[in-house]
Amino acid sequence: MAGREREKRTFARVLAGAPELPANVLLVGLRGVGKTVLLREFEQVATGEGWQTSRVQVEPRHNTESALTRLVGELSTQVVERLSIAARLRRLAKDAIAEARGSISVTFDELALQLTPVMRGAEQDIALALFSAAKAADDHGSRGYLLMLDEAQVLRDERTREGEHPLSMLVAAVNGLQGQNIPVGLVVCGLPTVRSNLLRARTYSERMFRGEEIGRLDPSAGRDALTVPFTDAGMRLTDDLVERVAADVDGYPFFVQLWGAELWEAATTAGISELHLDVLLEIEAEIQRRLDVDFYAGRFESLTRAEQDLLMAASACPYPPLRSVDIRASSDKSGANVNVLMGRLIEQGVLFRRKNGEYEYTAPRFHEFLGRRAGRA
Ligand SMILES: Nc1ncnc2c1ncn2[C@@H]1O[C@H](COP(=O)(O)OP(=O)(O)OP(=O)(O)O)[C@@H](O)[C@H]1O
Ligand SMILES: [Mg+2]
Numbered sequence: 001m002a003g004r005e006r007e008k009r010t011f012a013r014v015l016a017g018a019p020e021l022p023a024n025v026l027l028v029g030l031r032g033v034g035k036t037v038l039l040r041e042f043e044q045v046a047t048g049e050g051w052q053t054s055r056v057q058v059e060p061r062h063n064t065e066s067a068l069t070r071l072v073g074e075l076s077t078q079v080v081e082r083l084s085i086a087a088r089l090r091r092l093a094k095d096a097i098a099e100a101r102g103s104i105s106v107t108f109d110e111l112a113l114q115l116t117p118v119m120r121g122a123e124q125d126i127a128l129a130l131f132s133a134a135k136a137a138d139d140h141g142s143r144g145y146l147l148m149l150d151e152a153q154v155l156r157d158e159r160t161r162e163g164e165h166p167l168s169m170l171v172a173a174v175n176g177l178q179g180q181n182i183p184v185g186l187v188v189c190g191l192p193t194v195r196s197n198l199l200r201a202r203t204y205s206e207r208m209f210r211g212e213e214i215g216r217l218d219p220s221a222g223r224d225a226l227t228v229p230f231t232d233a234g235m236r237l238t239d240d241l242v243e244r245v246a247a248d249v250d251g252y253p254f255f256v257q258l259w260g261a262e263l264w265e266a267a268t269t270a271g272i273s274e275l276h277l278d279v280l281l282e283i284e285a286e287i288q289r290r291l292d293v294d295f296y297a298g299r300f301e302s303l304t305r306a307e308q309d310l311l312m313a314a315s316a317c318p319y320p321p322l323r324s325v326d327i328r329a330s331s332d333k334s335g336a337n338v339n340v341l342m343g344r345l346i347e348q349g350v351l352f353r354r355k356n357g358e359y360e361y362t363a364p365r366f367h368e369f370l371g372r373r374a375g376r377a
Contacts, residue, residue, distance in 0.1 A: 002228065003221025004038055007212055011042050014210050015049050015185070018144060019103070022178040023185030026209040028192045031363040032254025032295065033214055039150055039189045046146050051185075052079050052137040055148040063155055065122040068166040072126050075147065076133040083140045098141030104134065104182060111180075119176060127173035134177070134184045144183025147174075153190035153349055156197045167201040175208060191362045193352045216251030225256045230275070235267060241277045252364045254295065262287045296369040299350065309333075310341045311350075315370035321358040322351070322367075 007027075015023050025042070029035050036057075043055050054075035062068050090097050106114070111131055115124045133145040149155075157165040174186045188194055188209070198205040217225060226245055227237055237245075245263075249255035259280075266283050267275050300308065313331035314322055328338050342359070345351045350366075351359045361367060 001037060001041060002225035003217045004034070004041070004214070007038060007214060008041060008045055010210070010212065012045050012049065015046060015051065015143070015146075018185060019178065019181045019183040022174075022208060023144070023146065023183075024174070024178075024209045025185075025187045026195060026198070026211045027187065027189040027214065028194050028212070029214040030361075031191070032252060033216070033364070034253040035189050035214065036150055037253075038214060039148060039187065042187060043146075043148060046148075050141075050143040051146045052083070052133065052140070052142045052144070053146045053148060054079060054133070055150065057150040058152055058154050060154045063166055064164045065166050065169050068155065068170060069122045069126045069129070072147065072170070073129040076129040076145075079133040079145060080136040083136045087140070100139045101141055101143070102138070104138045106180065106182075108132065108135065114180075115176070119173065123169045123173050126169060127176055130173060130177055130184045131182060134182050138183065144185060146185040146187060148187040148189070150189045152188045153193045153197065156193075156347075157201050165201065167197055171198065171202045171205050171208070175202070175204070191349050191352060192360075193346065193349065193362075196353065217253060217256070219246065219251065222246055222249065222251040222256060225253065226260050229260060230264070235273045235275065237263070237275045238277065241275055241280055244277055244280060250364075255291070255364075258291060258294070259287060262290065292369060292372065296363065296366060299363065299366075300369075300373070303345075303348070303350070306333075306337075307341055307345055307348075307350075310338065310345070311370055312374055315367065315374045319367040321354055321360050324357045324359070 011025060014021070014025055017023070027035055027039060027042075039055065043053050046053050056071065056075060058071075062071050087097055108128065108131065112124070112128060115127055119127055130145065130147065137143070137145045155167045155170070157163070157167050170186070174184060177184050188198070192213070195211070198209070202208075216222070223242060223246060226249075227242060230237055245256075245259050249259055262283050263275055263279060266279055267273070272279075300311070303311070310327070310331060310333065314327050316330050317323070317326040324338070324342065327342070328335055331338055333341070342351065346353065346359075349362055352362055354360050363369075
């Protein structure tokens with residue numbers, strides 16, 4: 001893991017401020033930019049600072065109030081069990097049990113009673129589940145309980161009043177607990193759409209979260225991400241090769257990883273330990289092919305025909321950003337139809353709205369891929 005030192009320091013600072021300042025973090029970025037690996041690092045930081053954590057990748061099937069409540073309930077039960085096993089083992093080993101922090105003064109039943117007038121049904125259930133985990137953490141001497149959700153853009157409230165509002169429910173439950181100084185925290189990680197989903201769910205969420213948008217690695221971290229694994233294995237990349245890869249990958253972690261893996265394979269297959277620019281030139285076409293197949297094609301092919309057609313029309317538009325006026329002009333579909341399709345592409349995480357009428361792809365260089373696919377490059 002190269003770079004991201006600042007993000008990790010900020011995260012540790014946010015944790016240190018809890019529970020007086022709620023430990024909520026929003027981590028967003030494009031596809032393949034390194035959110036998941038950073039979330040894992042955050043978890044290690046949190047554990048090192050004495051927090052209990054659950055980290056989970058949310059799936060579309062969790063996007064209802066009851067399913068999300070069930071998920072959080074299961075995670076909380078796991079934490080409670082894990083800590084009770086730990087306590088039993090320590091007792092068996094006649095080890096001292098860590099002292100409870102005693103920062104939670106309210107009991108489960110008292111809290112349930114307090115919540116009844118303000119929270120209903122699933123919202124109260126999810127709050128009580130989070131409370132149980134926080135209480136177990138506190139009894140264990142931990143700082144608190146941190147729930148970490150990856151791919152959180154799949155959680156989105158329906159617009160109608162009668163519809164499902166899983167995201168509002170979660171945010172309101174966490175906010176309610178934090179208002180009573182219960183040491184729970186929420187780390188929400190995903191595509192940039194997470195931010196607007198949250199805002200739409202609860203306007204106060206803007207003040208609740210410390211936001212981080214991660215992007216490309218800076219040039220020196222990008223070089224490290226490429227070269228360190230080779231150097232560690234006693235191999236060497238020449239400077240002209242490193243410069244060329246740096247220009248090709250433009251700091252995008254997934255690309256660094258792919259270029260590195262292909263170079264590695266070429267070098268080990270050929271049994272060479274010093275890699276020159278020629279090696280790259282030899283395998284460049286294969287790298288491009290793998291990039292298209294592994295990174296882009298799956299996303300594209302999972303879309304409907306009409307959605308694909310719209311993207312093909314978009315590939316002829318100037319970029320970035322993709323402007324709705326341009327796409328309406330280049331597509332033969334009606335304006336209303338274009339709007340519906342754009343909405344679906346956002347829902348599926350292909351596009352996100354930067355501002356009104358302006359969109360970006362969630363995958364870096366997706367526009368170039370579409371151009372290749374359309375036979376333009
Ligand atoms: N800072 C880094 N240093 C070195 N490698 C990195 C770094 N960040 C990410 N990578 C590598 O880049 C690849 C993509 O990272 P990761 O899966 O975390 O991205 P992501 O943002 O979660 O993508 P997605 O949106 O598709 O889930 C992985 O192979 C990861 O190991
Ligand atoms: Mg990820």
